[in-house]
Amino acid sequence: MYTYSEIDQRIVDERVEQYRDQTRRYLSGDLSEEAFLPLRLQNGLYVQRHAPMLRVAIPYGLLSSQQLRKLSYISRFYDKGYAHFTTRQNIQFNWPKLEQVPDILAELASVQMHAIQTSGNCIRNTTTDPFAGVQEGETADPRPWCEIIRQWSTLHPEFAYLPRKFKIAVTGNSETDRAAVQFHDIGLQLRKNEQGKTGFKVFVGGGLGRTPVIGTVINEFLPWQHLLTYLDAILRVYNQYGRRDNKYKARIKILVKAMGIDTFKAHVEQEWLFLQDGPATLTTKEVDRVTSHFSAPDYSQLPEESETLNRSLASNKGFANWYKRNVSSHKVKGYAAVVVTLKNTGVAPGDITATQMDHIAQLADRYSFGILRITHEQNMVLTDVRKDDLFQLWQELESQSLATPNAGLLTDVICCPGGDFCNLANAKSIPVASAIQQKFEDLDYLHDLGDLSLNISGCMNACAHHHIGNIGILGVDKKGEEFYQIMIGGSAGHDASLGKILGRSISRAEVPDAVSRLLAVYLEQRLENEPFLATYRRIGLTPFKERVYETGH
Structure with missing residues (x-):
């Protein structure tokens, strides 16, 4: 790192x-x-x-x-x-x-961390795929590019007081987008052109909140040398033309929509004329300097298959369930990546105790070269675990209630702090997450449902990204009472989509049963191995809406 x-x-x-x-x-x-x-x-x-x-x-x-x-x-x-x-x-x-x-x-x-620009109208923390650098199918490792962006954007005097906060995400995977790049002010997807040269597909004007928007492609292939100068050009146009009179209309997505992508791009290209090939143009030397910090750890030469792992899987169902959901493949033979879900029932999603942090730090040292990742889903990842060590790692995680086998399942809920902590929230979100987790504790049922994202936000600021959950829940205020609006059909991946509102809002007590009825429709209507999102896209909103609001409910 x-x-x-x-x-x-x-x-x-x-x-x-x-x-x-x-x-x-x-x-x-x-x-x-x-x-x-x-x-x-x-x-x-x-x-x-x-x-x-x-x-x-x-x-x-x-x-x-x-x-x-x-x-x-x-x-x-x-x-x-x-x-x-x-x-x-x-x-x-x-x-x-x-x-x-x-x-x-x-x-x-003292440990090379800070809180600079984690709030305010400036360029925020750049995000990426938590499996960056260890997954197969990557065009390139996005972490060096994130670090280059971090160094460029931190305390950048020109962008210290933007019209509104500004978020950038990078992905290096052409098959799976775990960084939700199309829902950021700028999204960057690493790619290769026909000549095998590296560059970026650039999205602009994405975002959630009050006005959810899927980002628009502004550049199909930006050569890597021009990354910072092109970002500079976009930020300068935003800084000049973005609204400062109304914070609800100040994000770049509003500017892009008002101008139209063609006009906005023309302004960017005009600004870029003054920046292209200037001092901020990246060189091979500089990229190599940063990339050298992300060299691969000292992997052992291991066989692809682990007899120790296979024996443990055959003899322990709990371990097998965890392995099925929380262990991912690795580009190096004999290794795996492990998701540590912070989604125990009754605990706020994403919360972690000091004791658990110390325990995971020990495990990272012992099993994963002392490095961890934090995910968009509010979980943690140990990216470089020997397959031979997986059973022992699972036992140690289990001892600290950190081995919940639900990565990517319904109960792996993304949830904001909501009304329990936040001044802006219209409703509480943590109790709703807990109620859903309690209702759907049957692991066999969850595994039968398969991959399914559920996101809960306490207000329209969408800190939990409810618009892009397969099932999204939004807390709303109705005459001083907490109610919840349900939407379905969202996706944060390359097939990006915004969820559609199901119907009228419902009380907190009604939410778990409403989710249950949604899932009943899915199980009745799905084709073989068809995930929830695909079923929804095939049959549409109406069957789900009719079941949730049918007479008697």
């Missing part, structure tokens, strides 16, 4: 001391609330329903065991002993004291 240079470390350390002074001045009354607001936001500090919330960047979801131990320490010493992973591959502390945040930032800096 990328290691800070002396300059990187100095920048982060100086930022900590700068913010320490700003916090001191605010607490002493020398800095107004209005002046302090943008300063704390660009250092990741929000004020939530009950306490401040600090969002810490995990660049493109890559984390070392040492860093995870530091996060565990922070959660114990400065918080309430747990933290929360988000859909943006970040981690959030929900109970820090405002006056202690500079100390937390100093702790983070």
